[in-house]
Structures are given as C-alpha cells and as structure tokens.
Amino acid sequence: MHEVGPALVFLPCHLPPASSPTACRGAGQGWANRRVGAVRQTRVMSELRDRALHHLRALTGRPEAEFHPGQFEAIEALVADHRRALVVQRTGWGKSAVYFISALLLREQAGRARPSLIVSPLLSLMRDQVSAAERAGVRAASVNSTNPEEFEAIGEQLRAGELDVLLVSPERLTNERFRAEQLPFLLRNAGMLVIDEAHCISDWGHDFRPDYRRIRDLIMELPAGFPVLATTATANSRVVDDVAEQLAAGLADGQQVFTLRGPLARDSLRLGVLRLDSNRHRLGWLLTHLDELPGSGIIYALTVSAAEDTARTLAAAGLDVRAYTGRSDLAERQQAEQDLKDNKVKALVATSALGMGFDKPDLGFVVHLGAPGSPVAYYQQVGRAGRATDSADVILLPGHEDRDIWRWFATSSMPTERTAGAVLDALTEESPLSVPALEARVDIKRSKLDLLLKVLAVDGAVVKVSGGWARTAEEWVYDAERYDRIARAREAEQQAMLDYENTDGCRMEFLARQLDDPHATTCERCDNCTRAAGRPAWLPTQVPAGAGEQAAAALDQPGVVIDPRGQWPPGLDRFGIEAKGRIRTEQAAAPGRVLARLSDLGWGTPLRELFTTDEAGVPVDAEVPPALAKGCLQVLAGWDWDQRPVAVVAMPSRSRPQLVRSLAAGLARAGNLVDLGDLDLVGELPPSGSSGNSAWRVGSVWRAFAAGSELAARLPNAPGPVLLVDDYIDSRWTMTVAAKVLREAGASAVLPFALAQRG
Incomplete structure (x- = not known):
C-alpha cells in the first residue's frame, strides 16, 4: 500500500487476486495476461534498479554501495512513474543522489539529454552539487549572481544538449530576462524539476525566502507527467503538508504527491x-x-x-x-x-x-x-x-x-502594511522607478526594500522591467491574518x-x-x-x-572605527536639499570611534542594558556609568588621530539628554578639552531608533541642527579638531549632517564619538 504521511512510503505489492473455482475462462485468460504484464514490469524495474545502482556506485566511488531504504523507491517514482515527489530525510541520507541518478536515468530513457532544472538556494551548495555531479558523470552547470559572464556559454551548452543538470538560484526565477528567454526552453526540454531545501517554499519553514514562492507558479506551468522532486532535511508536519499541497498544484483529481519521510534522529x-x-x-x-x-x-x-x-x-x-x-x-x-x-x-x-x-x-x-x-x-x-x-x-x-x-530577526523579515502601501503608492504615481529612486520616495532601508519588492513581485503586484520596478494592474491586499499567523x-x-x-x-x-x-x-x-x-x-x-x-x-578591548560617509544619497532634491555627489572635503567628518557595537560579545551587554526603555517604552536616561566612561577614555587613549582634539561638542538629544551631556562633560574634564556646549536643536528629529533609508534619514536631519551664537563665536578660535559626542550611531547620517554644520561654523575638523553603534 502507499502510506503517504509522516512515515516512510511503502510501495505497492502487486499480488494476484485469489483464484475462484467459478471463474470463467475469459477471466482466467485475463489473469494470465496480467501475470505476463507483471513479469515484464518486474523485469523492467529490475533493469532500472541495476542501472540506478551502477550510477550510485559511480557517484559515491564505492563499488559495494547500496541504496538507503527509500532511495530507489524515490528514483522509481520519478523515472518510471514520472510523479511528483517530496523527500524529507536527514542530512547525509543521500537526497542529492536521488536527483542526480534520476537525471541520468531520464537521459537514458529519452535517448538524449533532457536537462534537469535544480533550484538551489546557496552558492556554496551549488559548488558542492556541481562537483558531486561531475564525479557521477553528470554534466552540470550553475547560473547565479557570481557567474554572469558564463550565461551565454551555458545557454549554448543547453541548446546543444550538452548538459544533464542546470542549477539555478531562486532569484533567477524573478529575473524577467531569464523567465522570458531561457525558462520556456528549459520547460519544453527539461527532464525533471528539483526544488532543493524545499522548506523554503513554505511560510512555515525556518528559512522563508520570497523567491521560492515563485516555484508554485512554475509548477502550475508544467505539463502532465513531468517529474518534480522536492527535498529537505528540516520540515515538520505542517511544512510537509504545505509543500506537498504546493507540489500538487495542477495535478488531476486522484493524483497524489509521493511523500517519503524517514527517521530524522542522527545516531552519531x-x-x-x-x-x-x-x-x-x-x-x-x-x-x-x-x-x-x-x-x-x-x-x-x-x-x-x-x-x-x-x-x-x-x-x-x-x-x-x-x-x-x-x-x-x-x-x-x-x-x-x-x-x-x-x-x-x-x-x-x-x-x-x-x-x-x-x-x-x-x-x-x-x-x-x-x-x-x-x-x-x-x-x-x-x-x-x-x-x-x-x-x-x-x-x-x-x-x-x-x-x-x-526578536530583531523575526521583525525584519516580513513586510508591514505601511511599508508595502508606501511602495505601491510610489509606483502607482510613477513607474518604472529604480531602487535608489524608490528610496527617495519611501522611508525604508535598502535591504528591507529589496526584500519587500521580492514579496510584492511574487504576489504579482510589481514587476521588474527595464529601468527598475513597475506597478502591475494586479490588486494587492495586505494579508494581515497570514503575517500574524506566521x-x-x-x-x-x-x-x-x-x-x-x-x-x-x-x-x-x-x-x-x-x-x-x-x-x-x-x-x-x-x-x-x-x-x-x-x-x-x-x-x-x-x-x-x-x-x-x-x-x-579580549572582550574588554574597546573601540570600533566608524568610517565617515563620503557621498550624499541620491534623491535629496525631493526634500528640497541641493546636495549630491561626493561630500566636499571642507564639510566632511573625519573617521570616528564608538566604544562598541550593541551586538558585541564584550561591551555589548552593558551597552544594551544602558539603552533600555521603561514599561511605557520611554528611553531610560541617566548619567554614563563609570565602567563605560572608563572604556571611553581607553578608546580616546588608543585613537591614532592626526591631531588631538582640543574641544568637545555634544549632540542635542531628545531621548537621553542627561546621558549625552554627562558623557561630553566627562570626556572634556578627563582629556583637558574645552567643553563648547551643545549644538542647538532647531528642527524635528526622527523617532529614537528609527532606521529609514539614507535619503529619508538625511532629509529628516538636514535642518535639525544649528551652531548657536556662542558656539559659532568660539569654534573658529579652537586650535584643533572638535570631538562631536552622541549616545549611539546608527546610519551615520546624523553625525554627517552635524559635522557639516560645525565645519561650516568654523571647526577645522570634526571627530565623531559615541558610546555604541547599532548592529
């Protein structure tokens, strides 16, 4: 029987029906024909197994190698029955052997090269897979972001029938040129589709990737009887059910996905x-x-x-x-x-x-x-x-x-209704837009914007075209229930x-x-x-x-270099800011320092404790603790500046003014520096901890600071660099704009310094 579910699949036993003394002669002849067919089928399966075993031994380099339980059954489902199969087996079981051997057998079956298309998520995984394929006599190549110069030659190999396997990254499936020029040829001529690390298909998988959601659409385009294999080592029942449902897309009624699950515990x-x-x-x-x-x-x-x-x-x-x-x-x-x-x-x-x-x-x-x-x-x-x-x-x-x-990783991977709506509104107003142009219109960091565009593209709401991204006519509604469930x-x-x-x-x-x-x-x-x-x-x-x-x-070694920004982000004209290209030397900050990153193993722990909020979410403000103050002095002592600073200026802080002022005053006392006071806050600052993209960040702080009359009068008389002090540095744009204000007010150089850097 077929047991489809969490246990191993048991393949059907073709046993003859019980004989009956009243059976008619015609029925007996029918049984005889069936028996001949069964014998022929058994011989064919035996030959298939022999060929598969030959390829297994070539792949492993071991003449005594035998199949693990379930390996040949999966190969048989793909090659003999042209089914869709899901294989969930522990790492090291031999899932790659299933698809490499199947690719070779399908080539032999067709009498010509019918390349299998393998969707594989990691470059290191592709490199290993290509090497393993070559050891087994499988002619393989990969198409990914690292080898664009090879695309044309690989395309010629495909058209000449010189490849058995083509590995592609899931990102290729969102590339319009690949989908238009290469994918149709592959689907017409391929022998099999393989989805490696198939848990990525599922919203419930531990490594959700939006590009993988394209695969369901790809499966829907496949003709009947086209073998499909999905493999993973890490899937619970919920993920297995979800992936199997997507594999079943387009199957006729009564057809099922062949599901093979083995024990996942590792005795070693x-x-x-x-x-x-x-x-x-x-x-x-x-x-x-x-x-x-x-x-x-x-x-x-x-x-x-x-x-x-x-x-x-x-x-x-x-x-x-x-x-x-x-x-x-x-x-x-x-x-x-x-x-x-x-x-x-x-x-x-x-x-x-x-x-x-x-x-x-x-x-x-x-x-x-x-x-x-x-x-x-x-x-x-x-x-x-x-x-x-x-x-x-x-x-x-x-x-x-x-x-x-x-918590940080969990909140950074899924889109919000606000950010998705902002992107769609911008593309509705003007399309196409490049990613830098979009950044000037929506307050989203580049990494999150790239991820969001992939999600929207998979949902059909946007499409990548020449010149950037464009809005489609597809209606898009934020699926709050789905994201809340996840x-x-x-x-x-x-x-x-x-x-x-x-x-x-x-x-x-x-x-x-x-x-x-x-x-x-x-x-x-x-x-x-x-x-x-x-x-x-x-x-x-x-x-x-x-x-x-x-x-x-080792952990108590303080100090992280903060490189200055060198170029203004594009799109500032939308904020009424006439700045573009390289930041002029006479406006730029010098390289800065922070005590540590918030994620560091050493100083990161006391810094995270310092940057806490109360039950209402309000930042806790207090003077800088002595241990952190001592660490800051160590950073200054080890700073290899061209010229020692002579004065200190504090950034105006809306959330932690006591912390910043105490840090600036303490550094001035300890270093015998002139405390010039604070920059004036003359505009609104973005919310504490906000992390918008570069254009929005500059736009939000461009008019926020000014050198007051007393500070402006004293700066030109300072005979050396000014230490610009803040609590933490995130995007570096706040310090960049503040340094520009100080340089224009007469500071000969500005050295940014803060307790922490986010990240």
Whole structure:
C-alpha cells in the first residue's frame, strides 16, 4: 500500500487476486495476461534498479554501495512513474543522489539529454552539487549572481544538449530576462524539476525566502507527467503538508504527491547544553576545550560581530580558526570552506551564512554561541556534523542576549502594511522607478526594500522591467491574518528552543519530536541521557580562571572605527536639499570611534542594558556609568588621530539628554578639552531608533541642527579638531549632517564619538 504521511512510503505489492473455482475462462485468460504484464514490469524495474545502482556506485566511488531504504523507491517514482515527489530525510541520507541518478536515468530513457532544472538556494551548495555531479558523470552547470559572464556559454551548452543538470538560484526565477528567454526552453526540454531545501517554499519553514514562492507558479506551468522532486532535511508536519499541497498544484483529481519521510534522529550526534553566566565564560570555555573536540568543526554565532569577536579572540590565543560571515569576501568564504574540508583549520566561526548544503561528511563538532530561534533551524545546523563518523559532539552555549536577537530577526523579515502601501503608492504615481529612486520616495532601508519588492513581485503586484520596478494592474491586499499567523508561529518556535535548553529529557528525541518524527526515541548519548543512566558526564563544564580572564581581556578591548560617509544619497532634491555627489572635503567628518557595537560579545551587554526603555517604552536616561566612561577614555587613549582634539561638542538629544551631556562633560574634564556646549536643536528629529533609508534619514536631519551664537563665536578660535559626542550611531547620517554644520561654523575638523553603534 502507499502510506503517504509522516512515515516512510511503502510501495505497492502487486499480488494476484485469489483464484475462484467459478471463474470463467475469459477471466482466467485475463489473469494470465496480467501475470505476463507483471513479469515484464518486474523485469523492467529490475533493469532500472541495476542501472540506478551502477550510477550510485559511480557517484559515491564505492563499488559495494547500496541504496538507503527509500532511495530507489524515490528514483522509481520519478523515472518510471514520472510523479511528483517530496523527500524529507536527514542530512547525509543521500537526497542529492536521488536527483542526480534520476537525471541520468531520464537521459537514458529519452535517448538524449533532457536537462534537469535544480533550484538551489546557496552558492556554496551549488559548488558542492556541481562537483558531486561531475564525479557521477553528470554534466552540470550553475547560473547565479557570481557567474554572469558564463550565461551565454551555458545557454549554448543547453541548446546543444550538452548538459544533464542546470542549477539555478531562486532569484533567477524573478529575473524577467531569464523567465522570458531561457525558462520556456528549459520547460519544453527539461527532464525533471528539483526544488532543493524545499522548506523554503513554505511560510512555515525556518528559512522563508520570497523567491521560492515563485516555484508554485512554475509548477502550475508544467505539463502532465513531468517529474518534480522536492527535498529537505528540516520540515515538520505542517511544512510537509504545505509543500506537498504546493507540489500538487495542477495535478488531476486522484493524483497524489509521493511523500517519503524517514527517521530524522542522527545516531552519531552527542548533544549537550551548557549554561554559563557570561560571554567571558562562554569564550573562556572555548579557549579551554576547543582543541579537545573531535576533528574540525563549526562554531556558530548569531551575529556578525559575535563571530568576528570570537574568531579574533581564539586566533590570538593560538587556535587555528577563521571567521565566516556575510561580511566576508566571496573569495575568503570559498577559501575558508575549502580549508575546513581539508582539515587545515580547527574551526570556522560562522553566522548562518555557512548553512544549507555545506558538505563535509566528517565534520566532528558543532558549537553554538547563542541559540538559533527555533529547534528546526538548530537541527538543520547541527545536521552538518557526524554524517560519516561514528560520533560528533554538538554543544549549545546559550546567551542572555539570544531573545533580543530573535526578536530583531523575526521583525525584519516580513513586510508591514505601511511599508508595502508606501511602495505601491510610489509606483502607482510613477513607474518604472529604480531602487535608489524608490528610496527617495519611501522611508525604508535598502535591504528591507529589496526584500519587500521580492514579496510584492511574487504576489504579482510589481514587476521588474527595464529601468527598475513597475506597478502591475494586479490588486494587492495586505494579508494581515497570514503575517500574524506566521509571527505567532515564530514565537512558539522561540519558546520551543527555550524548552530544548531546559529539558531534562533526551535532547535528540526532543528535536525529532519538534520535526514530528514518528520514529523519535531516546538517543542514550546526550548529556541528559548520560546523566539519567548514571554514566560519567562527557561534556566538560569547568572554565579555569585564567581562561575567563583571557577572554575578558579580549572582550574588554574597546573601540570600533566608524568610517565617515563620503557621498550624499541620491534623491535629496525631493526634500528640497541641493546636495549630491561626493561630500566636499571642507564639510566632511573625519573617521570616528564608538566604544562598541550593541551586538558585541564584550561591551555589548552593558551597552544594551544602558539603552533600555521603561514599561511605557520611554528611553531610560541617566548619567554614563563609570565602567563605560572608563572604556571611553581607553578608546580616546588608543585613537591614532592626526591631531588631538582640543574641544568637545555634544549632540542635542531628545531621548537621553542627561546621558549625552554627562558623557561630553566627562570626556572634556578627563582629556583637558574645552567643553563648547551643545549644538542647538532647531528642527524635528526622527523617532529614537528609527532606521529609514539614507535619503529619508538625511532629509529628516538636514535642518535639525544649528551652531548657536556662542558656539559659532568660539569654534573658529579652537586650535584643533572638535570631538562631536552622541549616545549611539546608527546610519551615520546624523553625525554627517552635524559635522557639516560645525565645519561650516568654523571647526577645522570634526571627530565623531559615541558610546555604541547599532548592529
């Protein structure tokens, strides 16, 4: 029978019906014909299996390789039955083998190249997939943002029938030229569509991507009998149902999606959670125990700053680690990946930029400095380890700041009704508009604007054309219920992650149940199972005092350079501002400093505590704490300025005037600098913490500041640079405009300084 649901699919057994003594002769002949057909079908399936096994052994390089349970059944569904299939199996099970082998068999079946189209979300994943395909004799190429110079040659290979597999990023599906010129040819000539990391299709998936929502439309365009495969290692029942429903789009009544779900627990993984009371102790634990962990592995951090701080501290202690973040250059990331695969480094300290598809079967450990926002996302990351080893250690070191970071990520990924309406109104008034032109019309940061345009494009409300984005005739209504439902689901996932940290039961069973795995059972290996069985603890908990002090010394190094803005954003004329191009030298700020970023592991914690609000959401204002004031003096002492500042000017603050004034006065006293007072606030400031795009930010502060008569009289007499002091720096535009005011009033140079930088 077919069991379609959370367990493995059991394929049909073709058994003959029970014989009857009263059966007529014609019925007997019919049974004979069916029996001959069954024998022929069995022979065909045997030949298909033999060919599939041949390709499997070529792919793995192992002449004794055999299929995992379910692998050939998935291949058979695609190649023999041309069905739509969803495969949910743990990392390392061999999902890529299913689609590579199917691609080869479909080529053999057709007698000519019918390239399979694989939608794949990550560049690192594409690189690994192309390499794996070549090992199996699969002719593969990829089309993504890094190789536009190869597009024409790849197109010629496709038309010449020289490719078996084309990997494309989901962003290609929103590219109008690709959809108009290449996609129709692919759909006419392709042998199969593959959607890798298919949980991205679902709003409920832990890694929602708007570009993936195009795939449902793509599936609707496919002819009957066109095989489609969706694969993922991280999907609970809700995601599975959602993806299966989208795969079924356009199927005739009675046709079903072939769904294959296997057990998700990993026998090789040894899970543990260790709660330490501060970042210095978490980092001290790594300094003490990293070399004891098996093989090489990954240390995940929740933010770019945390990853860079950790990598710098560990490397300074002589540990061979590299930072890997979205801020790293592409070439650096590729080299870091290869160094880890070749065991040339002990660990990469990475953000989620190193995630889906990274393929190192012998990865020995995964450590998390801070927890991801859901058990499903956590399972996806720890699944990188122990794929081809008997044992791998997975350790979570939760941080006090985790929940704040979860909230920030949760609120940054979905559109709001206000922002979506502003974009649509602007494009209704004038189309097409480039993204910079849109920025001048809507108060949205570039990254959020790009994401919002993708969502609106998938919904059919906007379209990318020559010259930018245009409004379509499609009516668009903000689906508040949908986004509220997703927000509630995210909150439930965050609570589940906290439950994972605090459970006294089996941790692997907990993760498997979060993925609705019916095979979930105790692992007998995690820290809780070990403790319950009375066996010696495997997870070391001690942090020697020396390691904690070494970590503290690294984290307590204050000072982050703030580069000055060099160019005015486009579109300022819409605000009545006559400024464009490069900022004139006589108006520009010099490079500045902050004590730390709010996301830093060291100073970030006391700074986040400082920038709190009361129950009504009003910022708490107080004088600068002594420890932070001392850190600021250390920053000034280590500042390699061309000329020492001689005076201090404070920014006018609507939310924390006491904090800013006390900081400016304290720096003036300690540094024997002249306190020139405050800039005057003569206009409205944007709300505290607002993060509009550059044009709006400049427009909102352009006329906000002035040098009062006393300040204007004293500035030209200052025999050196002025230190411009504020509480925090976000976009840098407030400081840029204020520096311009001071320079025009006679300051020879302006050095921006603040307690914190957001980010």
